[in-house]
Amino acid sequence: MEEVPLKRLRFLLFALVLVLSACGTSTTSERQPTPTNAPEVKASSPANTSAEATTGRVAFMGPYAQSFQVFVMNADGSGLRLVSDGETESLFPSLSPDGRYVAYTAVVGNNNLDIVRYDLETEERTLLTSGPDIDSQPVYSPDGTRIAFVSNRDGRLGLFIMDANGQNVRRLIDLEGETINPLGNWSPDGRRLVFADTQRDGTQTIRVVDVETGEVTTLVERNGVDTAPTFSPDGTRILFFSDRDGGMDVYVMDTDGQNVQRLTQDGDSIYPVWHPEGDGFLFTRVDHERFVIFWRGLDETTATPIPNVEGVVTSWVTASEPLADIGFEQKPRVSEALLRDAPAKGNPDAPVTIVALSDYQCPFCKEFAETTLPELNTLIEEGKIRLVWLDLPLDNLHPNARAAAQAAHCARAQGGDDAYWAMHDALFAEQATWGNAPDPLPTFAKLAQQAGLDGKALRDCVVAETYAETVEAGVQEAKRLNVTSTPTFLIGDTVISGAQPLDVFYEVIGEALGEDLRPTYTVNADIVANAPAKGDPDAPITVVEFSDYQCPFCERFYQETLPQLQPLIDEGKVRLVYVDFPLEQIHPQARMAARAAHCAREQGGDEAYWAMHDLLFDNQQAWGVANPVPVFAELALQAGLDPKALQACLESTRYDETVTSGLREGLRLGVSGTPTFFIGGERLVGAQPVSAFFSIFERLLGEPLAAPTPTLDEAALAAFPAKGDPNAPITVVEFSDYQCPFCERFYQETLPQLEPLIDAGEVRFVYVDFPLTNIHPQAFDAAQAAHCAREQGGDAAYWSMHNALFEAQAEWSTNNALDVFAALAAQQWLDGEALRTCVAEGRYAALVEQGLQLGMQLQVSGTPTFFVEGERLVGAQPFSAFEAVFARVRGE
Known part of the structure; x- marks a missing residue:
């Protein structure tokens, strides 16, 4: 938009709900169902408002x-x-x-x-x-x-x-x-x-x-x-x-x-x-x-x-007198006179009217006109909705927009609403031609001729500013309505801002009509047929993923959810199709990465494509540089491909149109972010957990599916440090981050209360690294430092360093971390310089990464997170929270 x-300023209103009880990564939350004991909501009418509420x-x-x-x-x-x-x-x-x-x-x-x-x-x-x-x-x-x-x-x-x-x-x-x-x-x-x-x-x-x-x-x-x-x-x-x-x-x-x-x-x-x-x-x-x-x-x-x-x-x-009604409504209404005179399409008696305030030079208005409006035309033709167009040229951003709006009205003067909408479509289609032209009039005249109108007459009409007042009336109405951006849509009491996807319009229109208008999404068959895929082509379910190799949320889907879908792909129940949707404005190397994957496919088919797909996500940070080509060549070598051939393929740009076709198809379907998935006509947006996919799969298959549940068995935990009797009846597994203040609080306040139970053999405590490097940049190296201490002195040295890292958290978080780690090691009677070398070499990076992967499989999103015999506790919980779980485990 x-x-x-x-x-x-709206952040002032909502910033407070962003405060979480643990250091966390960004996740998409789902609306919780209303409890059965939720308060009853009465019908919305003044008669139901109690007398007490009406005072003041x-x-x-x-x-x-x-x-x-x-x-x-x-x-x-x-x-x-x-x-x-x-x-x-x-x-x-x-x-x-x-x-x-x-x-x-x-x-x-x-x-x-x-x-x-x-x-x-x-x-x-x-x-x-x-x-x-x-x-x-x-x-x-x-x-x-x-x-x-x-x-x-x-x-x-x-x-x-x-x-x-x-x-x-x-x-x-x-x-x-x-x-x-x-x-x-x-x-x-x-x-x-x-x-x-x-x-x-x-x-x-x-x-x-x-x-x-x-x-x-x-x-x-x-x-x-x-x-x-x-x-x-x-x-x-x-x-x-x-x-x-x-x-x-x-x-x-x-x-x-x-x-x-x-x-x-x-x-x-x-x-x-x-x-x-x-x-x-x-x-x-x-x-x-x-x-x-x-x-x-x-x-x-x-x-x-x-x-x-x-x-x-x-x-x-309280107030001595009530305020008198002045007829004001919170939901502003468009002038009836403007609605009568403005260009429109659809039955004037349609039950729902959409008023669009738009700017012909605005790229987001173009997106709506070319992706969403064609889909709404079905409802227009069925007589369910009427679309009215008001001009809102943003002169400070789009100097030719006002003249373009007048050109559309000049076309209407020649041929009525049909001519207006033909010019409307042509103006958006050729926006790049006239948008920044010093003189857009020749393009307007040409477009008029192509629409079967008199180009010279239209040009003269624009020069004479015959419809300047008509356009200005829209601008003034927008000001009265407090509309400042384009496109904006008024549908009854609802305001939709921006080029929103089709389902947003369907939800609002459906509510007004009392119908379920949820769209059924169909991805172009040729796109699906030609895109790389994994799984049985005859699988009953096809998942089409629109994705961006440089997108962190796409990487999260690849790391966390895709492994849990893989068994269904292997069983022939699900087929996954990958379509490129590079968001180049925020991920400048995403398009080239997509082309690199197609170049890999050229050499070795779908198997080579998916190998490159995995390597691109596994090494997302490495190739997100100014010149990623050498990294792509190295990844090709790792995939068993010819790196020189891949580099030549990239230089030819021959898969650029393939990537662009995916982008176009995504825009047509209303994709505005990645990853977005289309499954059996439904759309799923974001790095959703596996449960969201299984919910759709079960509806399509008509049978329940058991989602894979990662377990914390001894094999998974064997590599991580532990304290307490290995045969203790209760095991507490902490996923933690040495730089997280809430983890430090658990260490300071709750862990000392757990220690007597650990010493008595009642509880075994396992520490698994889960460094949130996006907010705690030194946390990964701190985790390595603890393991490097363990290398020198075993578990006793590990826990000593664990304690020292939390005690000195403020010091190493703001200074040269390696220097502080070395000094802390020396204080524990360890070799500080050897520990520094160990961290610098990344000797335990793989082990820390193993902890991260295990946590992501368990859908850990913040630290500290604890697993206690199958139960999850999140945040710096008090000792009483652990006692309650222990009592349940013991059957008390």
């Missing part, structure tokens, strides 16, 4: 076309009005106690975050802060005289307090964290503030600060999400949301952090805000990309949605 440059005035941040804006409404959803200006993203509103003023965060002028105050009576906006810093999350004091906020003034993140008019700013405390977490609210007496903070080691806390003394008290501290805390109106309890039971849910606790109780159980509930009387709360349930606001009584089990709005409530106060 292309857009006018604007600093995007609420401020919230919610979607408005392409950004988040600030709104105020009565608590039942009536009286809605837009508070922010609707142009730049605005977040975190706070109402003054009397409900008259709204303070919120916005991008102002210089693209920095500042705090703005809006007067609901006069509709005036006042800038309370202005400067190069981030000033965010204002919160009014109970008496309305002060505002607390978060800022990074002087380069130090902290909590600040100022008068309600923006004067007398003072720093209250420095924040230890690096993430701007939600500032909660004031205690009812105005003496304290509750807030959430993420500390530098990733630990999240809920803390309270005394406004006068600056004294801070920690209420909650854990390796997870505990955030958005708010004092109750009587000051005795605190609402917050947390991931402590898996998904995000609302919790309540006493103000000393004790007596924590879970209030919601759906796993998608965030940002609770107290009712002014303290007998209930509003919260937001995240439903896909929708933010549904619910009311719930504190002692009730049912939640009631607030109708006709969407967003996250951050402030709720």
Whole structure:
């Protein structure tokens, strides 16, 4: 998607959910099913909203076309009005106690975050802060005289307090964290503030600060999400949301952090805000990309949605009078006059209308026009949808786009809507020709002639700017609708931004029609027939993978999931077809790598292709250099091929069109990332676990399949260091990373409590290396250093070095690691220089890699991860968590 440059701020809203309880790699999470005991959701109508919920005035941040804006409404959803200006993203509103003023965060002028105050009576906006810093999350004091906020003034993140008019700013405390977490609210007496903070080691806390003394008290501290805390109106309890039971849910606790109780159980509930009387709360349930606001009584089990709005409530106060309805809707509507006059295709009475705001010079608009629109034409022809086209030329990015839009209207003047759409298609097809031309008019005239129109007349029409006002009307309507990028599609109350794949449109259109419109994907038969494949050609299931050899997620599929699919391929149940989809804008060598694989196939058929395929992924880092050809030649030699012949093949570029054909087919099918898989008409995106594939396979085969379960048997663990009796009844296997702070916490806090059980022969402890080098670059060498110590002095030396590495983690993480490793070895009465040489030579790299591979087969994605007799524990768990597992193993 292309857009006018604007600093995007939504990370402030969602960054908190990225805090994990363990050092982790990026994974794709699946939405968890709603538990059977989840709160009942009532129908969305004002009649179902309890009387308590209708009192008072609420401020919230919610979607408005392409950004988040600030709104105020009565608590039942009536009286809605837009508070922010609707142009730049605005977040975190706070109402003054009397409900008259709204303070919120916005991008102002210089693209920095500042705090703005809006007067609901006069509709005036006042800038309370202005400067190069981030000033965010204002919160009014109970008496309305002060505002607390978060800022990074002087380069130090902290909590600040100022008068309600923006004067007398003072720093209250420095924040230890690096993430701007939600500032909660004031205690009812105005003496304290509750807030959430993420500390530098990733630990999240809920803390309270005394406004006068600056004294801070920690209420909650854990390796997870505990955030958005708010004092109750009587000051005795605190609402917050947390991931402590898996998904995000609302919790309540006493103000000393004790007596924590879970209030919601759906796993998608965030940002609770107290009712002014303290007998209930509003919260937001995240439903896909929708933010549904619910009311719930504190002692009730049912939640009631607030109708006709969407967003996250951050402030709720009493008000003497309700806000009057002014007819404003959060979902902006396109002018009926524009809809009547704009070019369209489809039945005017179709039940669903798609309004496209587009730019003829935008490459993403071209992608939609050439890949998604042809697929939607079936629904248009069936009378189910109507497409209306509005112009939004982004002049600062695309200087010829406005003239192109006028050319399409000039074509329409000659031949009606049919001529318009013919010119529409031609303009996108020849975008590269006229897009950056000093004078695009000759191309416009030529395209008109090819469409059977009068080229000269069309050129004269554009020169005269006959339809300049028509195009400008679209621009102004986009501004009113707060649409700033192309392409953007309005479908009822839904906004789709960017050249999204077909299934996104089908989901929205299907919901509007009340039909299941999930597309059935069919990969071009010629592409499948000619692409390299493994498995029986007559296998009942064909998996077509669109992949990129330089993509780390494609490598993850190759490393983790493909080995688990291989048995089904060998049994003749599954055939795997590989189609190239190099993302050259981020992986510049991916196309050449794809060609190298085809050159290998030229020499030795599919067997040689798959050998090269594996070598390319195994050596992804080695060939991701400016000139990868020598590396490709070396890999060819390893595959038993002629490296010179492969190099000559690469120089000929004869497989370039083969790669391009795969790229074209992927674009036609809506592929936008790698890896993407097509299986029996279904699409699967990302480095999915094997269970996702088996779920589809079982539907297609009509029979259950037993997914392979990697086991931690003695053969798999034999190479790794262990402590304790080999015949102990319980074995604890830790997958760990010496540079991970949570692993260090386990070492410091929990391992000492396990030691007596290890010494007594009740527990055997095995350490397996799982260095996350993408975030801990010295971790791999640290793991080798421990094994090098073991080489010199056996297991005793290993565990001594293990302890020293964790004790000195901060030192070797920031300095020359090898020097520190050598010094630590000398402190353990080992030969430091010999250990340095051992690490530098990579003598134990294969063993560390073996640990990584074993962990990936077990779908370990973060450290520390523990396996205890078949059970998995993730994160720096307390000793009590291990005791509970031990009790189950013993049958207690």
